[in-house]
Amino acid sequence: MAASAASYKEYEIRHRNPNPKSAALLVIDMQNYFSTMAEPILPALRFTVGICRAAGVPIFYTRHRHRSPEDYGMLGEWWDGDLIFDGTPGAELLPDIGRREGDRVVEKNTYSAFAGTGLEETLRELNVEEVIVTGVMTNLCCETTAREAFVKGFRVFFSTDATGTSNRDLHEATLKNMAYGFAYLVDCLRLKAALSHKH
Numbered sequence: 001m002a003a004s005a006a007s008y009k010e011y012e013i014r015h016r017n018p019n020p021k022s023a024a025l026l027v028i029d030m031q032n033y034f035s036t037m038a039e040p041i042l043p044a045l046r047f048t049v050g051i052c053r054a055a056g057v058p059i060f061y062t063r064h065r066h067r068s069p070e071d072y073g074m075l076g077e078w079w080d081g082d083l084i085f086d087g088t089p090g091a092e093l094l095p096d097i098g099r100r101e102g103d104r105v106v107e108k109n110t111y112s113a114f115a116g117t118g119l120e121e122t123l124r125e126l127n128v129e130e131v132i133v134t135g136v137m138t139n140l141c142c143e144t145t146a147r148e149a150f151v152k153g154f155r156v157f158f159s160t161d162a163t164g165t166s167n168r169d170l171h172e173a174t175l176k177n178m179a180y181g182f183a184y185l186v187d188c189l190r191l192k193a194a195l196s197h198k199h
Helices: 005-011 032-054 118-124 138-151 170-179 188-195
Strands: 022-029 059-064 105-107 130-136 155-162 183-188
Touching: 005 155, 005 170, 022 032, 032 059, 032 130, 032 155, 032 188, 059 138, 130 138, 138 155, 138 170, 155 170, 155 188, 170 183, 183 188
Parallel strands: 022 059, 022 130, 059 105, 130 155, 155 183
Antiparallel strands: none
8 A cells, every 4th residue: 555655654664674684574464354454555565565675674463353353352342343363264365465375374363463472482492683564454453563562572663554544534543643653664775675685
């Protein structure tokens, strides 16, 4: 989802490039359920996945799903009647998101990709110090995952063009919050320049 750079530029006062030797790419919830929001960002997302793969950056895909009322948490109250259930077509990852054999899939049941998933432990084992956040929805699972990564001590890079949500206002509000307090903003071109640079 393309954002108006002017809307968040005043908050983007910190600049840094990710280090491919210590970064991981998180591709959040690119599932059939979110196809309307996911499809506009597919070109940027696939480009980002390709850049990261070429640089040797490990790639993690998250898949949001519910299996029983015990795992709904507050989402059951907030999105009553509009949950993603395991085993349904909506829960499946979109087919053309650059996923390959060996890419890890993180199963989750709330906004954060870190909550009860073992993701943090896996990243630590791989000596990952930075995460690049892409996917949907910008203002819910992407933002919550980015905030939690920051709190856990990971350096966060947040994609402006490989994230998407239901409307531009929500997308840009997240970019402002990320730039102000949590993440370095990146796009495809910035990532390409950064990750092709020899560290």
